[in-house]
Amino acid sequence: MTDGPGETAHDLVIYGSPVSPFARKAMAVCIEKGAGFDFEAVGIMPMPDWFKAISPMRRIPVLRDRSISAEGEAGTIADSSAMCAYIDRKHPEPTLYGATAYGHGRALMIEEYADTTLAMAGGLGIFRPVFFSIVQGKEPDVAKARETWANEFPPILAYLNGQLGDADFFIEDTLSIADIAVTACMMQVALVADMPLGDYPALAKHYAHMTARPSIAGPFAKAEGIVRKALPERIQLT
Ligand SMILES: N[C@@H](CCC(=O)N[C@@H](CS)C(=O)NCC(=O)O)C(=O)O
Incomplete structure (x- = not known):
């Protein structure tokens, strides 16, 4: 899922499945903030080996920030709550974490x-x-x-x-x-x-x-x- 055909790759990539509520949560955070992202489908039945290497809890979703690293474990964050908190720091407006x-x-x-x-x-x-x-x-x-x-x-x-x-x-x-x-x-x-x-x-x-x-x-x-x-x-x- 990108902003449209012909879009260049975004910094943010969400690996997972739209069927996962945790992946949808991270997607919603990006959309509310107007933060472009790419979506790469990863299933859990079975979970591919390359994905296990960036998912220590063996769960989807995982986020990658390509501005940090486009490959390997560097630049990745596992767990949707950590992902969303990271997206909020990278794209602070509008905050989704309360004013107080x-x-x-x-x-x-x-x-x-x-x-x-x-x-x-x-x-x-x-x-x-x-x-x-x-x-x-x-x-x-x-x-x-x-x-x-x-x-x-x-x-x-x-x-x-x-x-x-x-x-x-x-x-x-x-x-x-x-x-x-x-x-x-x-x-x-x-x-x-x-x-x-x-x-x-x-x-x-x-x-x-x-x-x-x-x-x-x-x-x-x-x-x-x-x-x-x-x-x-x-x-x-x-
Ligand atoms: N706390 C994790 C939970 C993620 C989670 O449980 N994902 C499920 C899919 S919705 C999963 O990957 N399950 C793998 C399995 O059951 O083998 C998060 O918020 O990202």
Whole structure:
């Protein structure tokens, strides 16, 4: 993904898959900042050896800054949170990490909540049992997805809904990494299932306005293109 045909290579390269919420988070940060980037597809089934050499945790995504090094481990940063913090330092405007120290800390806290608690439930409990099963030629594990939605999701959604209160964004009435991370991970569920958010009105409103942003919608459309080929119809969670 570059800014358009004929574009020269950008400094920033994101290696990964649009199907990864962590890769989409990093893409959204670049887009919100107007920072051009290239996207190079790397899958995890299996992960290529050259990529393992720059991914110590054996995870996608990884960022490269070609202005530091165009090859090898130099110039690379693994882990989406580290990547996004780096992109924020390289392209400071608009900041996505809050105007105050407290806002900064809260944004990081909610980003981490999304990347761990929400991502585990949505990724391991819903996305993988459905999508990975199909990719492996099996039936989607709809029962596992429904069980996760019924038992694991209510406290997570209630927490996020409560953190929003009446606000449009998680911190300081302004877009931050917290909003991007939460939306990227919620979308992992939406890729494979209709996601009923009626019991969580603040979160439903947040999800609706966040998913309308080009920084979120663009990378999501690419993931949708991949997932819909394998799973034409989303499953029902209830
Ligand atoms: N904390 C990491 C998590 C990255 C992650 O878990 N990526 C998944 C794909 S979404 C992965 O690479 N999994 C490899 C595997 O399951 O073997 C980050 O934020 O980048």
